[in-house]
Amino acid sequence: MTDSTNAQGRKPAFGRWLIAAAAALVVLVLALSFLAVNSHRNDTAIDVPTADSADAGxxxxxxxxxxxxxxxxxxxxxxxxxxxxxxxxxxxxxxxxxxxxxxxxxxxxxxxxxxxxxxxxxxxxxxxxxxxxxxxxxxx
CATH class of the missing domain: 1.20.1260.10 (Ferritin, core subunit, four-helix bundle)
Known part of the structure; x- marks a missing residue:
């Protein structure tokens, strides 16, 4: 069995590969977006909310x-x-x-x-x- 065949010896459907590629692309885009938004914070400490801030809890x-x-x-x-x-x-x-x-x-x-x-x-x-x-x- 090669990498491109399943247990029955058939090649996986093109649709599965397309879905997997699309999912990988979405993950990549989200990761890059996150990095772009947060790249200016590389050397700064995480802000800790004060007791009276909205995020304190x-x-x-x-x-x-x-x-x-x-x-x-x-x-x-x-x-x-x-x-x-x-x-x-x-x-x-x-x-x-x-x-x-x-x-x-x-x-x-x-x-x-x-x-x-x-x-x-x-x-x-x-x-x-x-x-x-x-x-x-x-x-x-």
């Missing part, structure tokens, strides 16, 4: 630029503790989002995916809490 579980800069200055145990605390907090937001979908989404596959995320992230949070305890700390 959407990033509550994300580390701030200040926290990330602080993490970059730490080493060893101190870096481990801050990293685990930031990730624990980040997972809390993910659990909140996924739990909402698990309760409110109507598509069974989305509900199942969301519940899987809740379970996995809660398990990871337990692991991180244990690692923090071993280091004499706790989630913040």
């Amino acid at each position: 959407f990033t509550r579980d994300m580390a701030t630029n200040t926290e990330l800069a602080r993490l970059g200055t730490l080493n060893g145990r101190q870096a481990e503790i801050l990293y685990l605390q930031l990730m624990y907090y980040h997972h809390m937001g993910g659990v909140d989002m996924a739990r909402a979908c698990a309760r409110q989404c109507t598509v069974p596959q989305e509900r199942k995916l969301a519940q899987g995320m809740v379970d996995a992230q809660q398990s990871e949070m337990e692991l991180m809490a244990g690692l923090l305890k071993e280091r004499g700390s706790a989630p913040r």
